[in-house]
Amino acid sequence: MSETILEVHGLTMDFGGVRALNNLDLDVRSGEIAALIGPNGAGKTTFFNCLTGLYLPTKGDIFLYRRDKDKKISLKGLKPNKVTEHGLARTFQNIRLFPMMTVLENVMIGRHCRTKAFVIGAFFRGPRTRREEEEIIEMSHRILEKVGLSRFENDFAMNLPYGAQRRLEIARALATEPVLLLLDEPAAGMNPYETIELVNLIQEIATDGQSILLIEHDMKLVMSLSDRIFVMDYGKKIAQGRPEEIRLNPAVITAYLGEEVDA
Amino acid sequence: MFTLQELKRSALISLWFVFLTFPIMVVKVNSIEKTVQWRWMNVVYVLVGSFVLSLLFRYFLYRKEQQSGEDEQQGDNTGRSLIHRLLIVPKYRNMIYGVLLGTAVVFPFLTSSYQVNIMTTALMYVVLGLGLNIVVGLAGLLDLGYVAFYAVGAYSYALLNYHFGLGFWAVLPIGGLLAAMFGILLGFPVLRLRGDYLAIVTLGFGEIIRLVLENWGGFSQGPSGISNISRPGFFGIELSLEMAIVYIYYLMVLFVIVTIFLVNRLQDSRLGRAWIALREDEIACQAMGIDKIKTKLAAFSLGALWAGIIGVVFAAKTTFINPASFTFLESAIILSIVVLGGMGSIIGVIIGALVLILLPEYLRALSEFRMLAFGAILVCMMVFRPQGIIASIRRTYTYKPRNRDEA
Amino acid sequence: MDYFIELFFSGLSRGAIYALIALGYTMVYGIIGLINFAHGEIYMIGAFTSFTVATILTILGLPLLAIIVLTGIAAVVWSASYGYTIEKIAYKPLRHAPRLSALISAIGMSMFLQNYVLLAQTSDFLPFPTLIPDFAFMEPIAHIVGSTDLVILITTTVSMIFLMVLIKYTRIGKAMRATAQDRTMAMLVGINVNRVISATFVIGSSMAAIGGLLIASHIGQINFYIGFLAGIKAFTAAVLGGIGSIPGAVLGSVVLGLTESFATGYVSSDYEDVFAFSLLVLILIFKPSGLLGKADTQKV
Numbered sequence: 010m011s012e013t014i015l016e017v018h019g020l021t022m023d024f025g026g027v028r029a030l031n032n033l034d035l036d037v038r039s040g041e042i043a044a045l046i047g048p049n050g051a052g053k054t055t056f057f058n059c060l061t062g063l064y065l066p067t068k069g070d071i072f073l074y075r076r077d078k079d080k081k082i083s084l085k086g087l088k089p090n091k092v093t094e095h096g097l098a099r100t101f102q103n104i105r106l107f108p109m110m111t112v113l114e115n116v117m118i119g120r121h122c123r124t125k126a127f128v129i130g131a132f133f134r135g136p137r138t139r140r141e142e143e144e145i146i147e148m149s150h151r152i153l154e155k156v157g158l159s160r161f162e163n164d165f166a167m168n169l170p171y172g173a174q175r176r177l178e179i180a181r182a183l184a185t186e187p188v189l190l191l192l193d194e195p196a197a198g199m200n201p202y203e204t205i206e207l208v209n210l211i212q213e214i215a216t217d218g219q220s221i222l223l224i225e226h227d228m229k230l231v232m233s234l235s236d237r238i239f240v241m242d243y244g245k246k247i248a249q250g251r252p253e254e255i256r257l258n259p260a261v262i263t264a265y266l267g268e269e270v271d272a
Numbered sequence: 273m274f275t276l277q278e279l280k281r282s283a284l285i286s287l288w289f290v291f292l293t294f295p296i297m298v299v300k301v302n303s304i305e306k307t308v309q310w311r312w313m314n315v316v317y318v319l320v321g322s323f324v325l326s327l328l329f330r331y332f333l334y335r336k337e338q339q340s341g342e343d344e345q346q347g348d349n350t351g352r353s354l355i356h357r358l359l360i361v362p363k364y365r366n367m368i369y370g371v372l373l374g375t376a377v378v379f380p381f382l383t384s385s386y387q388v389n390i391m392t393t394a395l396m397y398v399v400l401g402l403g404l405n406i407v408v409g410l411a412g413l414l415d416l417g418y419v420a421f422y423a424v425g426a427y428s429y430a431l432l433n434y435h436f437g438l439g440f441w442a443v444l445p446i447g448g449l450l451a452a453m454f455g456i457l458l459g460f461p462v463l464r465l466r467g468d469y470l471a472i473v474t475l476g477f478g479e480i481i482r483l484v485l486e487n488w489g490g491f492s493q494g495p496s497g498i499s500n501i502s503r504p505g506f507f508g509i510e511l512s513l514e515m516a517i518v519y520i521y522y523l524m525v526l527f528v529i530v531t532i533f534l535v536n537r538l539q540d541s542r543l544g545r546a547w548i549a550l551r552e553d554e555i556a557c558q559a560m561g562i563d564k565i566k567t568k569l570a571a572f573s574l575g576a577l578w579a580g581i582i583g584v585v586f587a588a589k590t591t592f593i594n595p596a597s598f599t600f601l602e603s604a605i606i607l608s609i610v611v612l613g614g615m616g617s618i619i620g621v622i623i624g625a626l627v628l629i630l631l632p633e634y635l636r637a638l639s640e641f642r643m644l645a646f647g648a649i650l651v652c653m654m655v656f657r658p659q660g661i662i663a664s665i666r667r668t669y670t671y672k673p674r675n676r677d678e679a
Numbered sequence: 680m681d682y683f684i685e686l687f688f689s690g691l692s693r694g695a696i697y698a699l700i701a702l703g704y705t706m707v708y709g710i711i712g713l714i715n716f717a718h719g720e721i722y723m724i725g726a727f728t729s730f731t732v733a734t735i736l737t738i739l740g741l742p743l744l745a746i747i748v749l750t751g752i753a754a755v756v757w758s759a760s761y762g763y764t765i766e767k768i769a770y771k772p773l774r775h776a777p778r779l780s781a782l783i784s785a786i787g788m789s790m791f792l793q794n795y796v797l798l799a800q801t802s803d804f805l806p807f808p809t810l811i812p813d814f815a816f817m818e819p820i821a822h823i824v825g826s827t828d829l830v831i832l833i834t835t836t837v838s839m840i841f842l843m844v845l846i847k848y849t850r851i852g853k854a855m856r857a858t859a860q861d862r863t864m865a866m867l868v869g870i871n872v873n874r875v876i877s878a879t880f881v882i883g884s885s886m887a888a889i890g891g892l893l894i895a896s897h898i899g900q901i902n903f904y905i906g907f908l909a910g911i912k913a914f915t916a917a918v919l920g921g922i923g924s925i926p927g928a929v930l931g932s933v934v935l936g937l938t939e940s941f942a943t944g945y946v947s948s949d950y951e952d953v954f955a956f957s958l959l960v961l962i963l964i965f966k967p968s969g970l971l972g973k974a975d976t977q978k979v
Contacts, residue, residue, distance in 0.1 A: 061559060093561035105556035107549045118549045122561025124542055128570055131541030132534055138541075145542070185561055292760050295753070296727060296799045301734040303808055308735055314799075333772060414779050416786070461964045467779050468714050472914065473963045476956040479911075483956070487949045600907070604790055611783060644794040650787025654780045655772045 012039045012076055014220055015097075015189050020069035022052075022059055022244075029055045030066070031244040037189060039076070042211065042221045044235035046228070048264065052244040053224040054102055057193050061099050062089040073097065075188060094122045096188030100178040102197060102224075108167035112158055115166050115177055116149035119184025149184060156180045156210060172203035176210060183214070190214070192223035196230055208234060232256065240264070282326045289322035290315055332656050355619060355662055376525045380518045388521045392589060394629040395524040396582050399531050401609040401621040403578025408607065409615035410539055411571035412551025413463070414471040416603050417478025421451040421576035423485065423598035425583020430498040430593050431491075440504035440588050444581060451580020455573035463568040478603060485595040497594025504588050520589050527585070528622075531578065535618060538574070547571055548616070601643065608646045611653050614660020623662060685823045686944040687937065692828040692897070694936020695835035699890030700913035701920070701928040702842065703762075703883030709859040709923035710879050712778065716785035717765055719910015720792035721884045725758040725891030726807075726901045727796060733808050747810050754888040761792075762884025763877055771873070789907070796903040804902045807895045827897045838889055839929060842882070846925065851878050859923070908952065915959040921972020930970060 015037040022030040029052045037043045047053055059066040062084070071084040073095055082095050098119075107115050124145060130138035153159045156176045161169055166177060175195055182190055195211070196204045204227070211234060215221055225231045231238060232252045240248040240255060242264040248255060255261055297318060300309040358364045380388045400422065407415045425447035432438040432446065462473045485492045492498070503516045504523065511519055538544050546567045549557045558564050587593050605628070613624025628646070632639040653660065700722050707715045732753040736746045769788045773781045814826045846852035858865040858875045866872050894909070895901045912935065920931025935958065942954045962969065 063555065063559075088563075089555075089558035090561045090563045093559060098561075099559055101556065101559075105553050105559075107552040107556065109552055110545075110548060114545060114548075118545060118557070118560050118562070121542060121546055126542045128538075128543065128574065131538045131543050134537055134541075142542070181560060288764070292757070292764060293799075295731045295757055296724070296796055299731050299735070300800060301731050301738075303730070303734045303737075303806055306734070306738050308738065329768075412779070414782065462960075465963060465967060468782050469963050469967055471779070471782055472714065472918075473960050476911070476959040476963075480953055480956045480960070483950070483953045487953070601790075604786060607783070607786070640798065641794075643790055644798060647787045647789070647791030647794060651769045651784045651791065652787075654776070654784040654787070655769070658776065658780055
C-alpha cells in the first residue's frame with residue numbers, strides 16, 4: 010500500500026530567464042490520492058507537462074516504479090507517448106477531447122498504446138486483429154459505464170455537457186491502464202453539483218486501487234479527497250503532508266490561503 | 273427575401289468589381305502593334321455576374337450561420353444526407369453497389385473506346401483522391417506535393433521498362449513501394465512540422481522532383497519525356513489498341529474496388545482512429561500514447577503507395593510521360609477532389625472525382641474554365657461547406673460497435 | 680572580380696524584389712497566421728495592370744516620367760484593391776476556422792486568379808515596354824551594374840523606409856503591431872481588428888505591386904504564371920528571415936537573392952529554381968523559426 014510509485018528529484022524548468030520549477034521533490038505512493046496545490050502561476054501545470062514529456066525539464070529526475078514488472082523507469086526526456094506507455098496518463102486543464110469523434114471512440118483512443126494492430130492488421134483484419142478490436146470496444150464500454158457516460162456512447166464528444174466532458178477525459182486516461190493517473194484541475198469550471206459527482210467518481214476510482222495525483226485549486230475538494238498534499242509557490246515546494254497538517258501550516262496560509270483571502 | 277438595402281449593397285459591390293476587373297477584363301493591349309482593344313461587353317457581364325454572385329454569397333453565408341446554430345441544438349448526427357441514409361440500410365446499400373458494378377462492367381460495350389478512356393482517367397482520379405484522402409482527410413496532413421509520388425510511380429515504370437524491359441505487373445508493386453519509400457524518406461524529417469509548414473514543404477518537394485526530372489536529362493530524358501512504354505500485358509498476349517483500352521479500364525475498376533475496400537478497413541481500424549484523433553488534437557493524442565511520427569508516417573506512405581501505383585498505371589495507359597504531367601496543378605486538382613467530395617468521406621471523394629473529371633470532359637464548353645472552377649470550388653467549399661458535399665461517413669461507423677456488443 | 684560584383688548586384692536587386700513581395704507574406708502571417716498563397720497572384724496582377732496602363736500611356740505619347748509615375752500608381756491601386764477584396768471573400772469568413780481551411784481557400788484563390796488572368800488576357804508571354812532608360816551617368820559601370828538594378832534598389836529602399844515609418848509611428852501601424860501580438864486583447868482595447876487586417880492586405884499588396892512593376896520592366900516579359908514562382912520564392916525569403924518579422928523578410932530576401940545569383944552564376948543555371956525550393960525545404964525542416972524569428976512554443 011505504501012510503496013513509492015513515482016519519485017521526482019530536484020525537478021527544475023527554465024523558460025528563458027524564468028524559473029518555472031525550482032528544485033522540486035515529490036513522491037506518490039501506490040493506491041493513494043496525492044494532490045499538488047498552489048496559487049495561480051505556481052507552476053503546477055508546468056510540472057505535469059514535465060512529467061508527461063511535453064516539456065523537457067532543465068534539471069532533475071523522474072522515476073516511475075513498476076512493481077509488477079520489478080522495474081525503475083526514468084521518464085525524463087521520453088516522448089509523451091512513451092511516458093503514457095510506461096504508465097502515466099493525464100487529463101488536461103482546458104479540456105482536450107477529440108471533438109468530432111464519438112464518446113466511445115475517444116475512450117478507444119486511450120486503448121491505442123495497449124494494442125498492436127497496424128497497417129497489415131487493418132488490411133487483412135485477421136482473427137487476432139478482430140479479437141483485439143473487440144477487446145478495445147468491450148473495455149472502453151466498461152470504462153464508460155463506470156464513469157456513468159454509457160448513455161452518451163455514440164454522441165460526439167463536443168456535444169456532451171461540460172461536466173461529462175471532464176469525466177470523459179478521465180475515462181480516456183483510464184483506458185490506458187495507468188500506474189498513476191494525473192488529473193489537471195478536474196473540477197475547474199464545474200458547478201457544485203457536478204463537483205460532488207466528480208469527487209465521488211475520483212474516490213470510486215481510487216477504491217479500485219488506482220493511484221492518483223491531482224492538481225487542484227479548490228481547497229475544500231483537495232482537503233476532502235487527498236491522502237497527502239504538496240503545496241508549491243513560485244515553482245518551489247513550500248510544504249507537504251496530510252491535509253490536517255497542511256491546513257495548519259503557516260507557510261501555506263501566508264502563501265496560498267492568505268492570498269486567496271486578499272483576493 | 274432580399275431587402276432593398278441588400279440589393280443596394282450588392283449593386284455597390286458589383287460596381288466595385290467592374291472597377292476591379294477593368295484592366296484585366298476590359299482592356300487588352302498589344303504592346304508590339306500598339307493597339308488597344310476595349311471589350312465593353314465584359315463590363316455588363318461583370319456587373320450582372322457579380323451582382324448575382326454577391327447576393328448568393330451573402331445568402332449562403334447567412335444560411336450557414338443559421339445552420340451551425342441549429343446543429344448545436346440538435347447534435348450533428350441527425351443532419352445526415354440522403355445518400356448516408358440509403359447506405360446505412362444493407363438492402364439498399366447492396367442494391368446501389370450492384371447497380372454501380374453492373375454499369376461499370378457493361379460500360380465498355382455500350383460506348384466508344386474514347387469514352388472508355390475518359391472513364392479510365394476518371395477512375396484513376398478516384399483512386400488518387402482516395403489515396404490523398406488518407407493523408408489529408410483522415411490524418412489531417414495537407415500534402416501539396418502528392419503528385420511527386422505519382423511521378424515516382426510513373427517514372428519507375430517508364431525507366432524500368434525502358435532500360436530493363438520489365439513488364440507492368442512486375443513494376444506495379446515496385447512503383448508503389450518506391451513511392452511509399454519516398455513518402456517515408458520525405459516524411460521522416462517533415463512530419464514534425466506544423467500543418468501549414470508541412471503543406472509548403474511538400475509543395476517544395478513536389479516541385480523539386482519535377483524540376484529534377486526536367487533538368488537531369490541523363491536520368492529522365494528531360495522535358496521530352498519517355499515514350500513507347502509498354503501497355504500492361506495480358507498473359508503474354510498482344511492486345512489491339514481497343515482491347516488494351518478496355519483491359520486497362522477493367523483493371524482500374526478492379527483497383528477502385530480494392531482501394532475502396534482497403535481504405536474502408538483502414539479508417540475502421542485502430543490506425544484509422546489514431547489518424548482521426550491526430551487530426552483533431554495532436555497533443556491529446558500523444559498524451560494518450562499514440563506515436564505521432566509513426567502514425568503520420570503510416571498515413572503519408574500509404575497515401576504515397578496509392579499514388580505510386582496509379583503512376584504506374586498512368587505510364588502504362590498513355591505509353592508516354594514527361595515532367596509536364598506532374599506539376600503542382602495536378603496536386604491541386606486531386607486536392608480539389610478531396611475537398612469537394614468531403615475530407616475523410618470515401619463516397620464523397622468518389623463522387624468528387626467523377627464530377628470534377630467527367631464534367632469538363634463532357635461539357636467541352638466548360639473545359640476552358642476547368643481550372644478557374646477548381647480554384648473557385650476550393651474557396652467556396654472552405655467558406656460554405658468545409659465538410660464537403662458528402663460529409664464523412666465515419667459518423668455511421670460508430671454504430672457498428674454497439675451492434676457487435678449486443679450480438 | 681567584375682563578374683563577382685555583377686552577380687552581387689544582380690543578386691541584390693533580385694533580393695530587393697523578393698523583399699517587396701515577402702513583406703506581404705510576413706505581414707499577413709504576423710497578423711492572422713495565414714500563408715496567403717494568393718499573394719504571388721497579387722504581384723502578377725500588379726504586373727499585368729502595369730503592362731496595360733504603360734502600353735496605353737505609351738500609345739498616348741506621354742513623357743516617360745509621367746508614364747512611370749502613373750503606371751506605378753495604377754499598379755498599386757489595383758493590386759491593393761485585389762488584396763482587399765480577396766481577404767473579404769476568401770479569408771474573412773474563415774477567421775475562426777482551422778488554419779488549414781484558410782490555406783486551402785488561399786490555394787483556391789491563387790488558382791482562380793491565375794486562370795482568370797489567363798482567360799481574360801492570354802497565356803502567351805507579353806513583352807513589357809522598357810520604362811527605365813539607361814542613364815548616362817551609369818555608362819562607365821554599365822557592364823557591371825545596370826540602370827534597372829539601380830532603380831530597383833532605390834525604389835525598394837524608399838518603399839522600405841516608408842513602411843518602417845508607417846508601422847513605427849502611425850496610428851494604424853501601432854494598431855497592426857498590437858493586433859499581431861494579441862488579437863483578442865487588441866479587440867478589447869478598442870482596435871477595429873477587421874480594419875487592421877484589411878490595411879495589412881492593402882499595404883502588403885501595394886508593395887507587391889511595386890515589385891511586379893519593377894520585375895516586369897527588368898525582365899521585359901510577363902505571363903499569368905509568374906506569380907506562382909515569385910510567390911514561392913518570396914515566401915521562402917520570408918521564412919528564411921523568420922516569418923512575421925519585417926526586418927527578417929528583408930534579410931531573408933537579400934540572402935535568397937544573393938544565393939540564387941551566385942549559384943546560377945558559378946554553378947549552373949539549369950537548377951536555378953531547385954536552389955530556392957531546396958533552401959525552402961531545408962529551412963523549414965531545420966530552422967522553421969528562421970534567422971530573426973522567435974520559436975513558438977505551443978501552450979498546453
